[in-house]
Every structure is written in structure tokens, then in C-alpha cells.
Amino acid sequence: MLAVAGVVFFGAIGMLVMAWIRRDTPGLPLIGDREPVAQGLVLVFGIGIPLITLVALFAVADVYLVGQTAPPPPRTTAMTVDVIGHQWWWEVRYPGTAAVTANEIHIPVDTRVDVVATTADVIHSFWVPQLARKIDMVPGRSNRVLLYASRPGRYRGQCAEFCGLQHANMSILVVAQPPAAFRSWLADMAAPAPAAATRSERLGEQLFLTSQCASCHQLRGTSARGLIGPDLSHLATRSTLAALTIPNTMTALEQWIADPQAIKPGNRMPDLGLPHSEVAEIAAYLKSLR
Amino acid sequence: MATTITPRARPRVQRLEQIWAERQGLLGWLTTTDHKRIGIMYFFTSLVMFGAGGVEALLIRTQLIGPNGHVLSPQAYDEVFTMHGITMIFLFVIPMTTGAFGNYLIPLMIGSRDMAFPRMNALSYWVYLGSAIFMYVGLAGGHAPNSGWFDYVPLASKAYDPGNNIDFYGWGLIFNGISSTAAAINFIVTIFKLRAPGMSLNRMPLFCFAFLAVSFSLLFALPSLSMATLFLELDRNLGFHFYDAAHGGDPLLWQNLFWIFGHPEVYIIILPAFGIATAIIPTFTERKMVFFPLVALAELLVAFLGFGVWVHHMFVVGFATLTTVYFAAASLIIVIPSAIQLFAWITTIATGKPRFQTPLLWIIGFIVFFMIGGLSGVTVAAIPFDQQVEDSYYIVAHFHFVIFGAAVFPILGGMYFWFPKLTGRMYNEPAGKLSFWMTFVGTFVTFFPMHFLGLLGMPRRVYTYPSGMGWTFWNLLESCGAYLLTAGLLLIFGNLLYSYFRGPEAGSDPFGGDTLEWSTTSPPPAYNYAVIPTVSSPYPMWDKRDRELDTRRLERGEGVLPLGHETPASTVEDAEWDEILSMPSHSIWPPVSALMLTGIFAMLLLRHYWIAVGFGALGGLALIVWHGKEYGSG
Numbered sequence: 046m047l048a049v050a051g052v053v054f055f056g057a058i059g060m061l062v063m064a065w066i067r068r069d070t071p072g073l074p075l076i077g078d079r080e081p082v083a084q085g086l087v088l089v090f091g092i093g094i095p096l097i098t099l100v101a102l103f104a105v106a107d108v109y110l111v112g113q114t115a116p117p118p119p120r121t122t123a124m125t126v127d128v129i130g131h132q133w134w135w136e137v138r139y140p141g142t143a144a145v146t147a148n149e150i151h152i153p154v155d156t157r158v159d160v161v162a163t164t165a166d167v168i169h170s171f172w173v174p175q176l177a178r179k180i181d182m183v184p185g186r187s188n189r190v191l192l193y194a195s196r197p198g199r200y201r202g203q204c205a206e207f208c209g210l211q212h213a214n215m216s217i218l219v220v221a222q223p224p225a226a227f228r229s230w231l232a233d234m235a236a237p238a239p240a241a242a243t244r245s246e247r248l249g250e251q252l253f254l255t256s257q258c259a260s261c262h263q264l265r266g267t268s269a270r271g272l273i274g275p276d277l278s279h280l281a282t283r284s285t286l287a288a289l290t291i292p293n294t295m296t297a298l299e300q301w302i303a304d305p306q307a308i309k310p311g312n313r314m315p316d317l318g319l320p321h322s323e324v325a326e327i328a329a330y331l332k333s334l335r
Numbered sequence: 336m337a338t339t340i341t342p343r344a345r346p347r348v349q350r351l352e353q354i355w356a357e358r359q360g361l362l363g364w365l366t367t368t369d370h371k372r373i374g375i376m377y378f379f380t381s382l383v384m385f386g387a388g389g390v391e392a393l394l395i396r397t398q399l400i401g402p403n404g405h406v407l408s409p410q411a412y413d414e415v416f417t418m419h420g421i422t423m424i425f426l427f428v429i430p431m432t433t434g435a436f437g438n439y440l441i442p443l444m445i446g447s448r449d450m451a452f453p454r455m456n457a458l459s460y461w462v463y464l465g466s467a468i469f470m471y472v473g474l475a476g477g478h479a480p481n482s483g484w485f486d487y488v489p490l491a492s493k494a495y496d497p498g499n500n501i502d503f504y505g506w507g508l509i510f511n512g513i514s515s516t517a518a519a520i521n522f523i524v525t526i527f528k529l530r531a532p533g534m535s536l537n538r539m540p541l542f543c544f545a546f547l548a549v550s551f552s553l554l555f556a557l558p559s560l561s562m563a564t565l566f567l568e569l570d571r572n573l574g575f576h577f578y579d580a581a582h583g584g585d586p587l588l589w590q591n592l593f594w595i596f597g598h599p600e601v602y603i604i605i606l607p608a609f610g611i612a613t614a615i616i617p618t619f620t621e622r623k624m625v626f627f628p629l630v631a632l633a634e635l636l637v638a639f640l641g642f643g644v645w646v647h648h649m650f651v652v653g654f655a656t657l658t659t660v661y662f663a664a665a666s667l668i669i670v671i672p673s674a675i676q677l678f679a680w681i682t683t684i685a686t687g688k689p690r691f692q693t694p695l696l697w698i699i700g701f702i703v704f705f706m707i708g709g710l711s712g713v714t715v716a717a718i719p720f721d722q723q724v725e726d727s728y729y730i731v732a733h734f735h736f737v738i739f740g741a742a743v744f745p746i747l748g749g750m751y752f753w754f755p756k757l758t759g760r761m762y763n764e765p766a767g768k769l770s771f772w773m774t775f776v777g778t779f780v781t782f783f784p785m786h787f788l789g790l791l792g793m794p795r796r797v798y799t800y801p802s803g804m805g806w807t808f809w810n811l812l813e814s815c816g817a818y819l820l821t822a823g824l825l826l827i828f829g830n831l832l833y834s835y836f837r838g839p840e841a842g843s844d845p846f847g848g849d850t851l852e853w854s855t856t857s858p859p860p861a862y863n864y865a866v867i868p869t870v871s872s873p874y875p876m877w878d879k880r881d882r883e884l885d886t887r888r889l890e891r892g893e894g895v896l897p898l899g900h901e902t903p904a905s906t907v908e909d910a911e912w913d914e915i916l917s918m919p920s921h922s923i924w925p926p927v928s929a930l931m932l933t934g935i936f937a938m939l940l941l942r943h944y945w946i947a948v949g950f951g952a953l954g955g956l957a958l959i960v961w962h963g964k965e966y967g968s969g
Contacts, residue, residue: 050710050713050714053710054706054707054710057677057678057681057702057706058703060681060682060684060685061681061684061685061699061702061703063685064681064684064685064687064689065689065691068688068689068690068691069688070688071621071622071686071687071688072686073685073686077686078622078686078687080625083625083626083682083683083686084625084626084629086625086678086682087625087626087629087675087678087679090674090678090681090682091671091674091675091676091677091678091679092671092674092675095670095671095674096671099667099668099670099671099713102667102713102717103663103664103667103716105717106663106716106717106718106719106720107660107663107664107716107717107718108660110719111659111660111718111719112656113719114718114719114722132495166489166495167487167490167495168487168489168490168586170651170726172726172794174723174792178719178722178723179651179722179723179725179726180651180653180722181651181652181653183580183586183587183652183653184489184580184581184586185580185581185585185586186580186587186652186653188652188653203792203794204794205651205725205726205727205794206487206726207482207483207487207490207726207795207796208490209413209490209495210409210413211409212794212796212797212798213409213797213798213799213800214799310408310409311409311410
């Protein structure tokens with residue numbers, strides 16, 4: 046495609062350069078300026094060559110290759126992942142299991158995965174450039190796209206359809222793992238949130254459950270059943286916070302809980318005005334949720 | 336060579352001066368129906384809008400100059416990039432091409448004394464001005480549209496955008512559309528009926544073919560946009576559910592309606608540029624356009640085919656493969672008429688004797704950028720590739736090469752080209768060339784790296800980006816290009832401003848132009864031509880005998896129409912003398928009607944629907960008075 050484009054482009058530039066070199070003489074070398082010849086040039090370059098290349102391009106791209114980006118036919122994939130776009134994060138569910146996570150999709154390598162892309166609010170677009178085409182998440186529609194990784198690794202993706210204030214900070218990570226590691230990860234994710242073990246963790250849990258946190262976030266196995274924000278049952282296993290906006294470190298987590306609007310202005314998480322000691326307790330508890 | 340006014344012809348010309356005189360001073364501008372003065376008002380208003388859109392572009396580039404930029408807040412960024420798109424498309428390019436260039440030049444090129452509906456022409460301008468102010472009031476008040484220029488629902492619905500931001504967009508575009516619709520009707524009638532005797536359709540300048548195509552496109556595309564935005568306002572303010580999936584509506588209805596307008600819109604933007612190119616190229620190559628009939632046909636075909644490709648903006652919404660393949664094929668077909676025109680221009684230049692003066696340089700720049708934008712356009716008709724780069728900076732690169740490189744370069748070249756005609760003075764050639772090279776290099780450096788950014792995964796419309804993505808260098812380079820580009824543009828306007836006061840006298844035909852406007856004085860008189868010219872080829876200025884005949888006909892008093900405010904009408908195809916039209920003269924009612932219309936839309940925005948009805952009634956009264964004093968009020 047690039048080669049053909051190059052030929053056309055530099056051919057045309059060549060003619061313009063020729064026109065400049067011979068600006069004082071009418072006509073081109075060899076062919077002169079006779080009208081039928083000039084018209085012939087227009088027909089060859091304007092209709093002939095484009096027609097051939099366009100038909101070839103159409104045949105290769107839109108007939109032969111197009112099937113590869115079509116949604117995978119039913120029952121041809123080994124597994125399905127539901128990805129639900131939210132302003133401005135991604136909810137990830139594994140049908141058939143209790144696993145719910147956010148902003149990180151784990152998949153087994155060498156496995157055809159059917160991603161069902163839907164939205165909870167506005168239009169988003171799921172795009173992990175290294176692994177798949179993009180697909181819009183449109184209210185009222187359930188779109189599907191094939192996700193396939195041949196090598197283990199971490200693949201970054203980002204929302205591609207403008208979705209409001211924090212469109213820029215709505216990224217996603219796809220982690221492709223060997224099948225065994227993936228199965229073990231999925232089993233961990235499907236489990237309820239680990240119980241608070243230490244006194245400090247229990248304090249953090251108590252604060253979480255009694256403050257506004259629980260009205261938006263879910264901790265499976267506890268009374269926190271909010272469905273507005275991401276499920277935090279295994280938050281400590283994720284590598285980033287706020288859809289890849291900041292790393293999931295203790296400091297960053299504390300800053301996030303203390304002042305989420307400073308880090309990601311306009312996001313749906315309010316500033317709760319918690320005293321610093323409580324922020325630290327909650328963060329410590331969340332960091333224990335592996 | 337201008338028509339000579341012999342002593343015998345002088346009394347007739349003086350009579351014309353009296354008949355066509357308008358009011359003096361500011362009131363003259365307010366009440367004018369002269370297509371040239373209306374064109375000039377369009378020019379300056381859209382130039383101000385170009386400045387506003389340019390400042391918005393610079394803000395965007397400054398925000399993105401490095402990772403984690405803090406020049407703009409996310410809210411401000413969203414408003415700025417949305418207003419940049421709306422401004423450049425609706426408030427700059429369309430009014431600049433149809434409003435300024437079309438208004439000023441079409442009647443001159445076809446040898447008429449005015450547009451077919453001079454007062455509606457004035458109304459178009461005042462409505463445009465009203466809509467521009469309307470939308471910028473939103474920005475000034477911190478409530479500018481903020482969902483992007485294609486304003487997808489449900490992001491633009493009341494639930495996710497509760498302020499007035501989107502209402503400025505919705506009502507503003509319907510308001511603006513009234514102006515464009517009126518202008519389109521006016522151009523179609525003018526081009527079909529007011530051509531000088533002998534200018535049959537096959538002898539009409541290609542510039543006029545382009546504007547004919549644009550006008551038809553506007554007429555058929557705008558209803559879709561107006562409907563879509565009306566539905567949006569009904570959804571937002573009166574509880575309708577056109578786009579609400581939860582109540583049986585469909586957000587894709589918006590996308591379909593918008594792009595049924597939006598893709599023809601691309602050709603509406605670029606066809607005038609094609610027209611300007613076909614006006615400049617023959618003049619500076621001293622050669623007739625190669626394959627004139629095929630180029631004329633291609634211009635019309637591009638406009639027509641532009642209505643059948645809109646789904647290529649929606650290749651990733653999840654339509655069935657067959658649907659996307661159909662629209663990919665249609666999109667590829669449109670390459671052919673574009674390539675015909677492209678190679679007709681190149682061949683004309685290559686086989687002619689090109690003089691590389693400033694206007695032609697801009698056309699060469701246009702050809703180069705149109706090829707870049709065109710070829711990247713072909714690549715996105717390959718569905719699998721499009722599904723990768725859609726909504727990324729690759730697309731931003733593509734459409735800026737088409738809209739800025741290809742559509743705006745001829746506008747800038749055209750400013751140089753017709754500057755002597757408008758002002759009677761010559762611009763400065765070395766500064767003109769320098770401004771071209773600065774803008775050319777600036778444009779390339781600004782927009783070409785965007786291809787790479789798109790392929791590196793940078794989505795469009797992000798207010799910031801993290802470091803370590805490999806995007807930092809290209810963004811820095813682009814921002815530097817944008818500053819160079821701005822310097823080039825400023826040099827153009829500096830050159831023209833200086834030349835307006837200090838430039839040498841240009842005479843009526845400084846470049847050896849081929850179309851009729853070069854036969855009248857610079858600037859042209861209010862009545863354009865003392866004698867209505869007769870035409871026998873598409874290059875009337877190169878038919879020396881016809882122009883010598885004008886002088887003798889003026890002496891004999893043939894085709895002068897010295898008895899009233901008149902212009903001849905001719906038959907649609909063959910342009911045989913049909914009848915003499917008595918033209919309405921200056922009037923205060925077009926701006927008054929536009930003011931009432933502004934009142935209507937302001938009240939719709941504020942949800943005072945009964946007051947809007949009141950403004951509607953006042954507007955109706957203004958229309959009655961307007962038509963009650965149609966003739967002889969001068």
C-alpha cells in the first residue's frame with residue numbers, strides 16, 4: 046500500500062518538478078503539449094492507474110483480510126470476557142465465574158478470546174493496538190471483538206472514542222499469561238475479598254464499610270456492594286489505579302483516596318474529606334486485598 | 336484589458352453610477368445588497384473566526400507540547416478543541432469560500448451585476464454573523480460546546496452534559512444552517528439564470544461549476560444536520576427519546592444523521608478550493624485547463640458521490656461486515672473523480688508555461704497536501720486498517736491535510752490572487768513567496784508526524800498524555816510546526832495589510848487572467864460591468880475580440896441597461912438573453928430580520944419559548960415590510 050502510494054505521490058511530484066525545470070517551454074519532454082496527449086495523461090493517471098490499484102486494494106483489504114477483524118463466529122472461542130466501559134474506567138467480568146476486576150484484563154496466551162464490549166454510560170471504544178482492532182461500546186448494543194495474544198506480555202490500550210473530561214486517562218492493560226498462570230489468577234479473582242487479618246486492617250475495613258466508600262465500591266464477601274465504581278475485592282493485585290493514571294503504590298493510593306479530583310479532575314470519585322489517619326488505614330487495608 | 340469608456344459612453348456610465356449608488360458610511364454597510372460589499376463583510380468576519388480558531392489550535396498544541404501539560408484544564412481543553420472544529424468548519428471555511436469568495440466572484444465571473452436575490456444575500460451574511468456571535472457567547476460565558484464537533488450522544492445528552500454547552504451547539508448550528516441554505520439557493524439561481532449572454536453551461540468557468548456543486552451539496556446535506564440537532568434539542572429540553580437507547584431510541588441515529596451531512600460537508604469544504612485551483616492554474620500557466628469537460632463532470636460527481644459514503648466514519652461502531660464493505664467500496668470510487676481533477680491540474684501545469692508566482696505556489700502546495708491527505712484517505716478505506724487507526728491521530732493527520740492543506744491553501748492563494756482585484760493594489764511578491772514557504776513547511780511539520788502518533792496508539796481528543804509512550808518527541812515537533820505555521824499566516828496578512836496602503840497600482844488585469852472579473856476595473860464599480868459582456872468560450876478574457884467588442888457596444892449603448900437597477904437573465908443551458916430583471920436595492924430589513932432570528936434562537940436556548948414565538952412574529956413583520964418595499968426604494 047505504501048509502495049503504490051509512494052509511486053503515485055512521487056510520480057506526481059516528478060511531473061511538478063519537471064514543470065519547474067522547463068517552466069519557460071510549454072509541453073513535456075517527448076510528448077509536447079498537444080491536447081490529446083495531455084488528456085491521455087489525465088486518463089491514465091486519473092482513471093487507469095487508480096482503478097487498478099483501488100480494485101486490488103479493495104480485494105486484499107476489504108474482501109480477503111476483512112474477515113479477520115469480524116467478530117469471532119459463535120462457539121469458536123475458548124472463552125469470553127465482558128468488558129464494560131464506564132466514565133472513565135473499564136469493568137471486566139469473566140462469565141461463568143464470579144471474577145470481577147477493573148482496568149486489567151488477563152487472558153491466556155494462544156487462546157482465542159471473545160470480548161463482549163458494552164457500555165454503562167456514554168460511547169467508549171476499546172482499543173488495544175497491539176492485539177486487536179478497536180470496537181466501539183455503544184448504548185443498546187453488544188459488540189464483540191476477538192482478542193488474541195501469541196506471546197505473554199503486557200499490552201496497553203486506551204479508550205479511543207471521546208467520552209468526556211477524563212477520556213485521556215481511560216487506559217487499560219491486557220496481561221497475556223501462560224494458561225496455568227491465568228487459571229490460577231482467575232481462581233484468585235473469583236474468590237471473595239480476603240478477610241482482614243490484622244487489627245489495623247480490620248480498622249481500615251470498618252472505615253471502608255461505614256464511610257461513603259461502600260456505596261460505590263464492591264468488596265465481595267462484605268457488606269460493600271456499590272456498583273458505581275470498580276470492584277475492589279482484589280485491588281492489591283492490580284498494577285495501577287484510576288485506569289492506568291497512577292501506579293498502585295501505597296503513597297499513590299493514599300493520595301488518590303485523599304484527593305482524587307487533584308489526580309484525575311472530573312472523575313466520579315468525590316473528595317470524602319477523610320482525616321489523614323483514616324486515609325492511611327483504608328489504604329493499608331486495600332493494599333492487603335490480594 | 337479593461338473595457339474602455341469613450342467620451343460618448345461617459346453619460347451612460349454616470350447614469351449607472353447614480354442608479355447603483357448605495358448609502359454612505361456605516362449605514363451603507365448595514366443596508367448594502369451589493370454582493371461585493373457583502374463578500375467583503377463575509378471575508379472580514381470569517382477572518383476573525385479564522386483567528387479565533389487559530390488561537391484555539393495554538394492552545395491545543397501548547398497543551399500537548401509535552402506530557403502532562405497544564406496550560407488548560409480538562410474542561411477548557413474540551414471546549415477549546417470543540418470550538419476549534421466548529422469554528423474552522425462552520426464559521427471560517429464555509430463562510431470564507433461560499434460567503435466571501437463566492438459572493439464576490441461568482442457574479443463577476445458570470446458577467447452579472449449582482450446575485451439573484453440581493454437582499455436574501457444580505458440576510459445570509461447577517462444570519463451568519465448572528466450565529467457566530469451566538470456560539471462565541473457560549474465560549475465567553477464558559478459554556479461552549481464540549482463534546483467535539485460531531486457531538487456524539489449520549490455524551491451530548493442532558494444526563495452527561497447538563498449545562499447549556501450543547502444547546503449553544505444545537506441551536507447555533509440550526510441557526511447557522513439557515514444562512515448556508517439561503518446562500519446555496521442564491522448561488523444555484525444566480526449560476527443558472529444570471530450568466531452573461533453566450534456563457535452556456537459548457538463555457539462556464541470551472542470555479543462556478545465547483546460552487547454549483549457545493550451549493551447543491553449544502554442544500555441536500557444541511558437538512559440532515561438541522562434535523563439531527565433539532566432531535567437533540569428535543570431530547571435535551573423537552574424529554575424526547577430519539578437518541579436514548581434506554582427508551583427505544585438509538586445513539587447511532589445521531590451518528591447516521593450527522594455523517595449523512597458530515598461527509599458531503601467535507602466536499603463542501605474542499606470543492607471551492609478545487610474551484611480556486613482551476614481559476615489560478617490556467618492564468619499562471621498560460622494554458623487552458625486540460626480536459627475541461629471531464630474536470631467539470633468530476634467536480635459534480637465528487638459532490639454527488641459524497642452523499643453515499645458516510646458510514647466510513649462509522650467502521651468501528653459494530654455494523655455488519657457487509658455494510659462496511661459496501662461503504663468502503665463507495666469511498667474508493669470517489670478517488671477516481673478526485674484523481675481526474677488532480678492529474679488535470681498537474682498535467683496543465685506540466686504542459687503549460689508555469690510562472691511560479693505566489694498564487695500558483697499555494698496551488699502547488701495544495702496539490703502536494705491533497706495527495707498526502709488523499710492517499711492517507713485511501714488507506715482508511717481499507718477496513719481492517721481503519722479499524723486500527725480510527726479515532727487516532729492518524730485520522731487527525733488525514734483530515735488536516737485535506738481540510739487545512741488542501742482546502743485552506745487555495746483560499747490563501749486566492750487571497751493573493753484576487754487581492755489586486757479587490758483593492759487595485761499589488762501585494763509584495765518576495766514576502767508572498769516567503770509566507771508560502773513558511774506556511775508550507777509549518778503545515779508539513781505540524782501535521783505529518785500525527786500519522787506516526789496515530790500508528791503509535793495515540794487517540795485523538797486527549798487533553799494530556801503520559802511520558803514514556805514514545806509520543807513526546809513527535810508532539811514537541813508538531814507544536815513547533817504550529818508556531819512556524821502561525822508565523823507564515825501572520826506574514827500573509829501583514830503583507831496584504833501593508834500592500835493595501837503602500838502596494839503599487841495593479842491595474843485591471845495584472846496576471847493575464849482568463850475569466851471575466853479581470854475585464855472590469857480594480858476594484859470593480861457597484862454595477863460590475865458598464866456593459867454586460869458577451870461570452871464565446873470558457874476563457875472570455877483571452878478572447879480579445881469579444882472584449883474589444885464590449886467597448887464598442889458600450890459606445891453604442893448596447894447591453895448597458897442604463898434605465899434602472901437591472902441585470903439580464905439568460906436561459907439555463909445556452910445562456911441566451913431571456914429577460915431583464917429589476918433588482919431590489921439596499922434595505923435595512925435583512926439585518927433586522929437576522930436580529931429577530933437571533934432573538935428566536937437566544938430565547939430557545941434560554942427555554943423562554945413564548946418569547947421566541949414573539950421574536951418570530953416580529954421577524955414575520957420585518958419580512959412583510961421588507962417585501963412591501965421591494966423595488967425602487969433607492
